[in-house]
Structure formats: structure tokens, C-alpha cells
Amino acid sequence: MVRPVDAATVAAVFDPARLTLARESAAYSKRDLAEAIGRTPSAVTQYEAGLSRPSGPVIDACAAVLSVPIGFFATGRPRLQLDIGDAHFRSLRSARAAERRRALTMVELVWELTGQLTHHVRLPPLDLPDLTSSLTEPAAAARTLRAAWNMAPGPVPHMVRLLESRGLIVAFLDFSDSGRVDAFSTAAGGRPIIVLTTEKGTMLRTRFTAAHELAHLVLHTEVIPGDVAHERQADAFAAEFLMPAAEIASELPTRIDLPALLRLQQRWGTSVSALLYRCRELGTLTEASYKRAMMKISRLGWRTREPGEEFPIERPALLARAFELASTRGVTIPTFAEALQLPPARVRALFGMTDTRPLLRLVKNSSDTRTDHQHQTTF
């Protein structure tokens, strides 16, 4: 691997796609970046297209603006380049293209991190049967997968851990303003990656979302982002996976009974909304009763947050535990930071670790009239 020592060296081995990755990851448009580094938008376009090569000072400026080491822009490291069409996005309307691109850059970085990690640790082998050819009915596919995974009857105790135990990577979007990006998944990099979000998610909803994304991975090898039929199939799969009809049908109320639904919510780990939908699907509630019940829980505010949901969202642990194991060999966060050419804080975030160490806040001297911004840095 190239170990650049200065910006001029990096300029000689510049990888255009790395600039795009860093820019999109930092949520900069080409125009914003051009302005920040004192170049024109067309110059940035030419750098990213490989039509021209940035000079050393431009590399330095890009690294400073985009918060990556200069070595990030060098060739020589394996790279996954995802397109929006490579991922199962729920809707192409809810988020801007730039927001989805930013989310995809995180997947690309998680993919690189996982690749580095597997030099040290064997992750659980991928156990994800392809159910596209033999079954067209999502509920049947869910039952088949539960059987193939030897799952005990009853509720799924930890949906995220289950996915990880079968070799899937689960990550949460690590930027805070991700409100318009829904969860998504992709198998484009080989080992599937499911990305969940915390912004809209409650614990129960996140479990259902994880099962929904699992459905896309086993049912939909052809990615059609936002396809309504695919989304419905994924919901049907998730409902059966988390609440098998054969087990839950006799427990569902036959009238609008919120206390009973709250008990089932606690027993099955699914939201009252999902349970009501299940009641309608399995015929324990009529369409009219279902609608009345949904209006009722809307009035109670339960569509936003339900009682009995005050549990922490299920968090992935696979990458962090793999790092812990690797660290017994003397591998550290800076080891990965150097390998990936990323700031250590970003590496920790990709591992899903929370950095509890205090932030060092550097404040520019007040006599400096050029700026009064506070600069915050983490190590």
C-alpha cells in the first residue's frame, strides 16, 4: 500500500473516486467544496472525473476541508463504489440524492473497515439462503428462513444480533442529520450490509425495519429502489418473521383492546401498529375495526411513540467485538486509522463505538480577526 508522506506525493497517486467519497461523506456539494478550496466547480468535477489532477496544495486544502488525512486520496486501497441502484432504498422521494449518496459512502467505508478487520478476525460465515427462486410468497419465505436458521418458536429476542450471527453486517448511520434517509440494505459488496437509522426509529420499529431489510436481501436480488411491490413483500416477510401467524393468531384480540395489544407488544417485540396490521391481515379485526383502532392510537400519540417502548434500540456489536478480539493481537484504532486513512474518531464511529473521552476544544485567539469560529477536534 502507498504510504504517502506529503501532499505532492499523494497528488502523483491521486484516486479521483476517493475525492468523491470524501466529499459526499462530508456532505459537500461540488460547488461548496470548490468555494472552500478556492477553485471552480468545474475544476472539482475534472478532479473527480480523472480529467485533471489536483496539485499538492489543493490536496492539502481538500483534506483540511473534508476532515480526512491527505493519504485518503491516494490509490492503492480496495474500494467499493456503490450506486443508488445498488441498495434497497424504501423511497427515492423522501431523501435528497445527496443524502442517499452520503449514506452510501458510509456503507463503502464500513465495507473497507470490514475488509481490514478480516485480516485479523474470522467473522461468522454468511448464512443467507437465496429464497427468490423457490418461493414467491413472502410469508412462506419467512417461515422457511426461520426453519433454515433453526430458530425456536416464539419472539425473536434480538433481531440485530440474529442478523449478525448469520454473518450480516449491521450499522447505524453515523451522521446526526440523517432524518430523511430511511434504513436500507445492499449486498453489492459481497457480505450484505444493513444500515439502520436512529432518527425516526424506536426500538420496536427498528426491529421491524431490520426484518424488512432482511427480506430484501433474501427475496429481491434485483434491486428496484422504492418499488411498491417489493416494499409490501418485505413488510409481509417481516411481519411473519417476527410474528408467525401460526403462533400469534390465537393471541390477537378480536376487538379493539389496547391493553391486550400492549401485552402482545411486550411479548413479541413489535409495535402496536404492527400488531393491529397483523390483526387485520389474519382476520381477527375487521377493516373497519382496524381503521378505528389506528385512529385511536393516533389520538393517543402512539404512532410516534408507544408506551412500553422505553428500551434501548438494539445496537450492532459484531464489528466492535471483532475489534476487541483483534486488539488481543496488539491491533489498535490507530492501526485501522492508518490502514483506512481516516481519522481515529471516524474509525471508532464506523465500529459503532461511542467515544467517551473528553473533547479538546481549541478556541482561536480573540485577536485573530479572521474568524471567531470555535474549532473542535477529537483524537
Added chain:
Amino acid sequence: MERSRFDSIFREVDAGQVRGAVVQALRSGVEAAGQSFAFGAPRTDGHTYGNDLWRFVWYDMADVLKKLPGGAAVRRPRGSFLVDLRAAVLYPFRYGADRAADVTNYRMVESQFRRELLVDANTAEHLFWPEVVLVPYAANPGAGLVRAYVGGARIDEDDRLDWQWLEELDLGDLRGPVRRTDGDDLPVVPPFARRPEPELELTLTDDAPEGLGG
């Protein structure tokens, strides 16, 4: 005042288990009511804690007690609720908000049903119960269930309850017919998550790559 007749009323079943089941039902019903109130009150005009208690405590009383040997049935005289355990019917109500509230000084708002239940019981044809066991409890949205009793009483002319016997329940008594799903650990581990999680199989590779800390 006779201290307690609970054991003799339920002498043909396990009175201790009935006692535990009542505690279970009160605790879970009050907790569910608290959750409902916390989320419903800020969002819905007219949402009251008392109404939540009414619904959730009754539901849980019926749900828990029906699992007792011999079962239980819900009776709905005059639109109200009674849990019928054959040996007696149970009638829970909130008498106060905190432990300091005095159950012996409680003034019950009179209704035709309550008068029939507590004055004319055994005479009104539609209210023929072998025994009426009141289940007064104190609860508030913050602390949940703080005190509970079982007892027998009549309403005097001043609408006060004239207690013939009264026994305070031990709120730590969980000898009910089903395993508890509430308690202090509820906010940490929900019931569905109490089963073991799948293991993550991780092993070190045979050789560490050069230059990566190995």
C-alpha cells in the same frame, strides 16, 4: 374491626396465591395505566389517569386472576366490573394517590351500583354474591402502585366506608399464577428479549498481515 377474613373466604383454594395474583394484577395494571397516561395526556384533551387506571387495572385483574386454579369470570352489573372468583367477587378502586392517604377515611362517591354492592348485597337479585372483597389501592403516575388492601365494608350514611375487615397487601408478594413481566427490571430487558441472544462466532485468523499490528 375484624383484621382479615381473606384466608377463610378463599379457604378452598390457595388464598396466598389469590393474594399474590391480586398484587400482580394491580402492579401491572397500574404500570400500564401510567404508561398510557404518560403518552396520552400530553397529546389528547381530557385524557385522565383515573380513566387509564379504570381500564388497565380491570383488564389485568381479569387477565391474571383467570389463570388461577378454578379460573375467574368478569361480571358487568350495571355497566361496571366485578371479577368473580366463585368464593367472592373482587372490586378494585383507587382510594388515594400516596402512602399517606387513609383508606379508613375514604369517602366513596355513591352510585346505584355501589349502593347495591355495598349496602344491598345479597338482597338485590342481580347482585347475589357470596362475598364482596374490595381492593382499595393507592397509586400515582410517578410512583405507580404504592399501597393496596383487601377488605370488606359497607357504605355508611356519610358515604364513608365502614370497614368490617381490612388487610394490607404486601406489594412484594408475587405468588401469582403466572410469571411476572413487570418489576424493576422491565425498563432494561423487555419480555421478548429475555431469551438468550444468538452467539457471535469470532476467531482470530491464523496469521496477522504484515504491517497491521500483528
